Amino acid sequence: MSRFIPILALPGLLILLAGNLCAQKSADLIYLGEKVCRECHHSKGNRDQFNTWRLSRHSKSYAALFKPEAKKIAELSGIKIKPYESPICLGCHTTAYFTQWWQRDNDFHFEDGVQCESCHGPGSSYLDVHVKGDRDKAVEAGLLTPEKYECMICHKEKSSHQAVLNFEKFDYDKAVHMIAHPGTGGPVVDKSDILPMPGNGLKYVGSLICGECHSATSKNHEYGQWRYSKHAQAYAILNTQEARRIAAEEGITDPQKSEACLPCHITGAGASPNQFSETFDFAQGVQCESCHGPGSEYMSETVMRDSLAAFKAGLREIDKTVCQECHTDNIHGNSFDFERYLQEIDHSRWREISSDSLDYKNPLNLAITRDGKRLYVVCEASNTLIILDPKKQKILAEIEVGVQPHHVCFSPDEKYAYVSNRGSDNVSVIDTRTCKVLSYLPVGDEPHELVTNVEGNILYVANAGSYNVSVIDLNHEKELKRLAASRGPWGVARSPEGNQIYVTNNLAKYSAFRSPAVSEVTVIESKSATVKYRYQVPDANLIQGIEVSPDGEFALITLIRTKNLVPMTRAIQGWVITNGIGVLWKDGQVDQLLLDEVNHFFADPTDLVFSRDGKYAFVSGGGVQEVAMLDITSLKKVLTESSETERKNILPNHLGKSQAFVLARIPVGNSPRGMVVSPDNKYLYVADGLDDAVSVIDINTRKRTKVIDLGGPKYLTQARVGEHIFHDAQYTFGSQFSCHSCHPDGHIDGIVYDIEPDGIGINPVDNRTLRGINDTAPFKWTGKNPSLKRQCGARLAAFFTRSDPFTPEQSVALDRYIVTISRPPNRYLTDGELNPTQLRGKYIFERQYDNSGNKIPRTNRCNYCHVPPYYTNREKFDVGTASWLDTDGHFDIPHLNNIYDSSPYLHDGRAQSLDEIWTVYNPFDKHGMTNDLTKDQLNDLIEYLRTL
Numbered sequence: 001m002s003r004f005i006p007i008l009a010l011p012g013l014l015i016l017l018a019g020n021l022c023a024q025k026s027a028d029l030i031y032l033g034e035k036v037c038r039e040c041h042h043s044k045g046n047r048d049q050f051n052t053w054r055l056s057r058h059s060k061s062y063a064a065l066f067k068p069e070a071k072k073i074a075e076l077s078g079i080k081i082k083p084y085e086s087p088i089c090l091g092c093h094t095t096a097y098f099t100q101w102w103q104r105d106n107d108f109h110f111e112d113g114v115q116c117e118s119c120h121g122p123g124s125s126y127l128d129v130h131v132k133g134d135r136d137k138a139v140e141a142g143l144l145t146p147e148k149y150e151c152m153i154c155h156k157e158k159s160s161h162q163a164v165l166n167f168e169k170f171d172y173d174k175a176v177h178m179i180a181h182p183g184t185g186g187p188v189v190d191k192s193d194i195l196p197m198p199g200n201g202l203k204y205v206g207s208l209i210c211g212e213c214h215s216a217t218s219k220n221h222e223y224g225q226w227r228y229s230k231h232a233q234a235y236a237i238l239n240t241q242e243a244r245r246i247a248a249e250e251g252i253t254d255p256q257k258s259e260a261c262l263p264c265h266i267t268g269a270g271a272s273p274n275q276f277s278e279t280f281d282f283a284q285g286v287q288c289e290s291c292h293g294p295g296s297e298y299m300s301e302t303v304m305r306d307s308l309a310a311f312k313a314g315l316r317e318i319d320k321t322v323c324q325e326c327h328t329d330n331i332h333g334n335s336f337d338f339e340r341y342l343q344e345i346d347h348s349r350w351r352e353i354s355s356d357s358l359d360y361k362n363p364l365n366l367a368i369t370r371d372g373k374r375l376y377v378v379c380e381a382s383n384t385l386i387i388l389d390p391k392k393q394k395i396l397a398e399i400e401v402g403v404q405p406h407h408v409c410f411s412p413d414e415k416y417a418y419v420s421n422r423g424s425d426n427v428s429v430i431d432t433r434t435c436k437v438l439s440y441l442p443v444g445d446e447p448h449e450l451v452t453n454v455e456g457n458i459l460y461v462a463n464a465g466s467y468n469v470s471v472i473d474l475n476h477e478k479e480l481k482r483l484a485a486s487r488g489p490w491g492v493a494r495s496p497e498g499n500q501i502y503v504t505n506n507l508a509k510y511s512a513f514r515s516p517a518v519s520e521v522t523v524i525e526s527k528s529a530t531v532k533y534r535y536q537v538p539d540a541n542l543i544q545g546i547e548v549s550p551d552g553e554f555a556l557i558t559l560i561r562t563k564n565l566v567p568m569t570r571a572i573q574g575w576v577i578t579n580g581i582g583v584l585w586k587d588g589q590v591d592q593l594l595l596d597e598v599n600h601f602f603a604d605p606t607d608l609v610f611s612r613d614g615k616y617a618f619v620s621g622g623g624v625q626e627v628a629m630l631d632i633t634s635l636k637k638v639l640t641e642s643s644e645t646e647r648k649n650i651l652p653n654h655l656g657k658s659q660a661f662v663l664a665r666i667p668v669g670n671s672p673r674g675m676v677v678s679p680d681n682k683y684l685y686v687a688d689g690l691d692d693a694v695s696v697i698d699i700n701t702r703k704r705t706k707v708i709d710l711g712g713p714k715y716l717t718q719a720r721v722g723e724h725i726f727h728d729a730q731y732t733f734g735s736q737f738s739c740h741s742c743h744p745d746g747h748i749d750g751i752v753y754d755i756e757p758d759g760i761g762i763n764p765v766d767n768r769t770l771r772g773i774n775d776t777a778p779f780k781w782t783g784k785n786p787s788l789k790r791q792c793g794a795r796l797a798a799f800f801t802r803s804d805p806f807t808p809e810q811s812v813a814l815d816r817y818i819v820t821i822s823r824p825p826n827r828y829l830t831d832g833e834l835n836p837t838q839l840r841g842k843y844i845f846e847r848q849y850d851n852s853g854n855k856i857p858r859t860n861r862c863n864y865c866h867v868p869p870y871y872t873n874r875e876k877f878d879v880g881t882a883s884w885l886d887t888d889g890h891f892d893i894p895h896l897n898n899i900y901d902s903s904p905y906l907h908d909g910r911a912q913s914l915d916e917i918w919t920v921y922n923p924f925d926k927h928g929m930t931n932d933l934t935k936d937q938l939n940d941l942i943e944y945l946r947t948l
Contacts, residue, residue, distance in 0.1 A: 029142070030124035031096040033108035034059075034115040035281065037123065040131065041116075042283075044254075049181035051256075053116065054236035054283070056179050061093040061113035066215070066224025069164050075357060076160035078772040078822040084215075084224075088772070088897075091869025092154035096122070098868045100833060109208060111215075111227070119146040148172050153867045156874055158775040159787060160819065202314050203296035204268045206280040207232075207287040213301060214288075225347040226288065234265040234285035246332055264326035268294075291323075292316050357820075360720065361386070361712040363687035363694065365407045365449075365607070365674030369414055372679045374432075376417060377687060377694060377710065378405045385419055385428075386710055387435065388694070390678070390685065393708045397435040401428040407449040407492075407674075411474070412456040420447040420461060422745075423824060427461060427472070441477055443470040445827050445901070446745075448490045453526045454498030460524065462489035462503050464745075465827070465901055469503055469522070471529045483531050486520035487750065491546040491607075493555065499526050502555055502584075504543040507750040510904065510912040513883075514565060514764065517541045517751065521557060521584055535588050539652065541749060542741070543582070545608035545619070549632070556617055557582040558605035559592065560741065561652065564751045567760040571733040571802040573598070574655060577741055579605050581619060581630075583639065591639050592652035595619060595628050595662060601736040602628060602658075602665070603729030607674045611699065612681040616663070620672040620686060623729030623738040626665045627672060627686055628658075629702055635661040664702040668695040671727045690724055722817025725810055733802040739792075739814075746770045746821035748902055752909040756799045758782070762885050766909035768894070769902050772823035776870050776895045781907040783876045783892035788815045823898055828946040841944025844937055851932040862928050862941075871896035871948050880926030881906050900946040914942045 034053065042050040053059055064070060065084040074083040083089040090097040094110040095118040103122070117123055123130075125142030135143070144150075155170045211223030226232055237243055238255040247255040255261040263269040267287040268276060277296060289295050293316035303309050311317065320338050327336040362381035368374070374396065375388040383405060387397040402421025405428070409418050419428040420443075427441040427450065445465025452459050452474070459472040468482040469489055488506030495502070501524040508517035519540050523533035537543060537559065545558035561578045568576055579602045580594040595602035603623030610617050610632075617630040638660050642651060651657060669688025672695070676685050684697040692712025698705045716724075729735040742749045752764050765781045779785040785795075792814055797805035806814060834842060845862045849855055858864055865873050872895040882889035891907045905911040911921055915938060918930040925931050930938065 028103060028124075029122035030103055030105055031099060031108050031117050032105045032123040032127065033117075034112050035107045035283075036105070036127075037116040038283065047183055048239060049116075049183065050283070051236045051239035052179065052181040055233055055240070058114035058118075058179065059112065060228050060232075062090075062111050063113070063224040063227035065089055065093050066221035067228070072164045073160045076163055076816075076819050077158075077774050078820055080822045084221075088775075088869045100839070111208060111211060111223070119150065120144050149873075151175070153873055159777065160774050201275070202294035203275050203277045204271070204280045204287075204289050204294045205277045205296055205299055206289075207284050208281070209277075209279050209299060210288040210295060213299075213304070222288075222347040225345075229345050231286035231290075231345065232284065235262075235283055236285065238262075238265055291318055357719065358713040358715065358717055360690075361692040361710045362689055363673070363692065363710060364405075364689060366676040366685055366687055366694070367408045367410060367417070368676045368678060368685065369410070370679055375676070375685060375694070376408050378408045378419060378674075379692075379710065380404050380406065380689075382712075383421075383423075385417070385430065388708060390683075390694075390696070390708065393706065395711060398711075399430060399435055399437060401430075401437060402426050402440065406447065409449075409451050411452055412454065418450055418452070418459060420450050422446040422448060422464070425465075425827070427459070429477070439477060441472055441479070443472070443479065444468050444482060446824065449492040451492045451494050451501065453494070453501075458526070458529065460492060460501050460503075462492050464488045464490055464506060465824070469501075469524065480529070483522075483524060483529070485522045485531075486534070489522070490544045491557070493546045493548050494526070495548050496550055496552045500524065500532070501526055502546050502548060504546045504557055506542055506544055506744060507748075508541040513908070513910045514752070514885075516565060517562065519543050519559070521546070521555075521582075521590075533588060535584055535590060537582055537590050537592070540582065540592065541751065542744060544744075545606055547608045547610055547617070550610055550612070550614040552586075554586065555584040556608050556610075557584060558608050558619060560605070560737075561592070561594075562749070562751050564753050567754045567756060568799065569756050569760065571736050574601070574653070574736065576800075577603075577737040578653065578655070579603055579621075579737075580652075580658075581605065581608065583635075591647050593635070593638065593657060593661070594651075594653070594655060595621070595658050596655050596736075597658055598655045599734040601729065601734050602626070603732070603735050603737050604727075604741055606672070609675045609677055609684075611677055612679070616699070618675055618677075618684055620668075620675055621665070622671050622673060622689070622727060623741065624665075624735050625668060625670055625672065625728075627668055627675070627684070627697065628662050629664045629666060629699075631661050631663050637661075666697055666702055666704060668697070668704055669693050669707065670724055690720075690727060718813050719816045719820055721810075722813035722815065725806070725814045726817055731801055731803055731806065742767055743770050746818075750904065750909075752904075757795070759887060763887060764885055764908045766904060766907060770818055770821050772821070772897060773895070774819035776872060776874065778874065778892060781891050782888070783890075788818055792818070824901075826898055826947060828900060828943070834944070834947060837940050838944045838947050840937070841940035841942065844933065844941040845944055850929050851934075851937075856929045860925070860929055865893045866896050868948075878926070879922075879928075880924055881910075881921055883908060883910065896945060896948045899948060914945060915939075 038050045042048055070083040074086060074089060079086045079088060094113060095115040096104055121142050121144040126138040129141055130138040130143060151172060157169060215221060215223035238261055243255050247261065252258045252260060266282045266285060267290040293314045298304060298310045298313035298315045303313050323338060329336055360381045361379040363377045364380050365378045367376045373389065375390045377386040377388060379386055383401060383403055385399045385401050385405065385408060386395055389396055401419045403423030404421060405419045406422045407420045415432060417430040417432050421428060425443060425445055427443055427447065428437050429439045429441060431438050443461045444463025446463060447461045448464045450459060450461040457474050459474050461470040463470055467485055467487055469485050470482055471480045473480050485503055486505035486509055489503050490506040491504035493502045503522040505520050508519045511518060516539050519537040521535045521537060522531060525532040540559040540561055542560045543557050546555055548555045559580060559582050563575055574596060578594050578596050580592055583591040595605060602621045604621060605619050606622040607620045608617060615632055617632060619628045621628060638657055639647060668686050669691035671689035673687045673689045682699060684699055686695040686697065688695050692710045694708040695704050696706035726739040729738040747769050748767050752766050754764050777786055779791040785791040789811055793811055794805045797803055865877055867873055872893045876890045876892055878889040903912060905914065905917055906921060911917045918938065922930055
């Protein structure tokens with residue numbers, strides 16, 4: 001058998017590329033992979049850039065996502081999926097992640113981490129001229145030389161990484177020196193004589209093939225652990241100064257071509273060419289098959305699951321003797337401690353790091369059967385539906401449903417329960433007799449409350465994220481249509497006679513710049529499943545809870561009144577936010593009454609229910625840990641004894657009227673949410689969202705008499721303490737509002753504020769989402785706050801809460817919670833692939849030339865400021881959007897992830913839609929070159945932006 005010492009190079013580059021590139025349009029840029037670059041850049045002298053890269057952290061960046069530290073970092077970034085599956089993580093830890101599959105050549109692999117083309121651009125654009133040695137033409141064709149700006153996109157300090165890794169601040173000059181690989185490539189050499197040839201018997205297939213099973217799909221992620229080991233660097237290390245010194249002592253001039261060195265530094269050295277599969281790559285060093293034997297016969301999952309069959313097929317059993325084939329005593333002057341080195345390369349399990357996360361329940365909403373024997377509790381954090389026996393205070397069942405379940409209702413015969421899942425955009429259908437999930441019904445984005453019609457054949461679902469109501473045919477489990485609501489449909493209630501479905505809308509309607517908020521209650525005619533009325537609620541927002549009185553005379557809604565048109569200079573007397581209810585009469589008239597008292601506010605009114613006899617109504621105060629009990633007769637008297645002028649202008653802001661109709665404010669657990677009254681009208685059940693419990697209130701005595709434990713952890717982690725702070729109004733003067741008041745579901749309230757430190761009456765700012773924001777610092781539209789701790793520190797107390805600042809411990813806890821608020825999956829990106837419209841928009845987003853062929857200045861291209869994975873360069877820029885109220889035109893570049901669900905846009909919320917950003921507020925092309933775009937091109941651009 002002839003000995004085979006490989007010289008690592010790929011032959012026939014033009015042949016290699018022809019098959020893949022000819023099928024693509026000339027404008028399509030293809031990423032080729034480091035293996036193609038290596039063909040020229042792995043030669044003697046200053047022509048060997050490959051080894052420098054292979055020994056760098058860049059080459060291991062993908063493998064780093066399998067480490068336990070990566071899991072912890074993801075947790076601190078609000079990323080709920082595995083880091084090696086997260087676009088946010090993969091965007092900086094791989095090359096070309098945000099491209100389409102056909103933009104990556106067959107030799108390109110994400111597993112190679114941050115490769116040459118991450119910095120130098122896709123190779124197809126400049127390969128031909130680059131190979132010919134004409135650098136100027138290569139640069140003209142697209143070869144990039146990265147500068148500090150490009151590096152800092154990923155290497156700018158991130159809070160999540162710093163908290164876990166605690167490394168030194170990134171020093172660009174030092175880092176550039178460490179990865180420096182100057183020089184030029186060598187000539188292309190045809191090595192076809194050493195290509196793998198067909199043959200029988202066992203073959204080496206390479207680590208990438210092993211990694212297909214032993215990576216993301218494997219519990220222990222063996223591939224990631226191997227790639228992070230010295231074994232994976234064994235070939236490249238032969239080119240280090242130390243390796244060349246050792247080789248010189250043995251009379252070897254080039255250790256990477258030496259028969260003496262290679263057998264222990266690559267896999268398969270000495271084997272004949274026909275023993276290598278075309279997938280094998282020698283440059284990967286000491287790979288899996290060096291120890292486990294050639295894998296061609298045992299690599300299939302079927303064989304590997306049968307250990308006896310695997311060993312018969314060539315899987316090698318590992319013991320000390322296998323290692324000692326290379327790791328002999330005194331090798332290069334080093335002793336070999338088998339037990340110690342075995343622990344270093346042990347890939348049977350990852351070393352775990354401690355995590356303070358616990359699986360809490362977070363009960364949100366309730367439903368009770370007509371006989372009162374079963375109480376259904378939706379638990380958002382555990383993704384479950386708990387069934388209780390309220391009398392025995394016993395858990396009967398806990399059913400796994402969808403992601404972030406929000407609400408539950410029954411079919412009229414109570415044979416089925418329906419649970420909305422806002423994190424997975426569907427409804428779970430549950431058989432109440434077997435406690436099994438029968439099916440999942442797709443609906444709109446972020447479904448919240450839901451209810452059936454009287455007949456039970458139609459289900460109405462409020463989709464807060466897509467601003468519509470799904471109409472579901474339950475007999476055929478099919479969505480019939482979606483009805484346009486207002487913004488953020490939230491609560492749903494059916495009139496007693498069943499002819500109308502009422503839907504509240506969490507966000508105010510779009511309105512003119514710096515004009516009062518107006519919200520809507522959408523009324524659907526049940527018989528025709530069409531929108532019948534759109535009742536307007538002036539000066540109000542965050543309308544969530546709704547219930548129709550048992551006699552059908554009126555409906556009550558929860559609301560808050562945000563005073564955002566006046567400067568936020570004081571909280572006293574309700575000058576920031578007041579909290580109350582609305583009375584919606586059959587004729588469409590809406591009255592508003594506050595539940596607040598002077599310096600004793602009722603923050604975050606969330607849910608609302610009537611007693612069975614209609615004498616009382618109950619409102620949960622999510623920010624004050626109380627339930628308000630309202631006397632309906634007294635409430636109606638306050639209204640009927642007031643003039644029309646008083647009802648319109650006085651009562652909505654009157655802090656003294658609640659005492660006339662609020663019988664009691666009953667203390668309950670932390671963050672009370674949904675409620676339900678027992679069928680016998682004796683008890684009120686309240687979901688204590690952050691206590692993992694249900695409070696039981698005796699309606700007659702107006703006191704909490706029992707607490708039903710739902711089985712959540714009793715220990716409060718730091719993040720859980722922060723979650724309590726976030727939802728608690730006690731930290732605001734008079735308990736007027738909480739963090740949650742402006743950020744329901746960790747998101748937006750759609751309001752523009754005038755904050756004192758930015759100047760009274762000037763510099764209004766739009767409220768920004770908290771979802772997935774940890775690593776997008778700096779904060780504030782002015783970019784003045786470098787961290788969330790700074791954003792929520794003493795400044796918050798001085799200019800928002802008007803109360804004592806958080807203690808250092810509270811500040812850390814709040815920060816710890818906020819970073820866990822996750823961003824929902826993108827609803828516009830299907831299976832990670834762009835459709836033709838979105839792909840055309842991507843070309844517009846990344847274009848370098850306008851429609852007339854003029855080159856667009858680099859700083860005026862979309863992807864200069866908005867670079868993946870967060871689509872922000874985290875800098876300040878003047879894009880010409882300052883208004884007459886702004887004192888400076890430089891603003892923090894916002895991230896664009898899920899930009900479709902956070903309108904209005906621009907720093908001051910002037911743009912009501914994405915297209916208005918450019919059709920109305922970009923007259924001079926300072927905010928990207930867009931005035932040359934056709935309407936179709938702009939639409940394509942917007943469709944692409946929605947996928948980010």
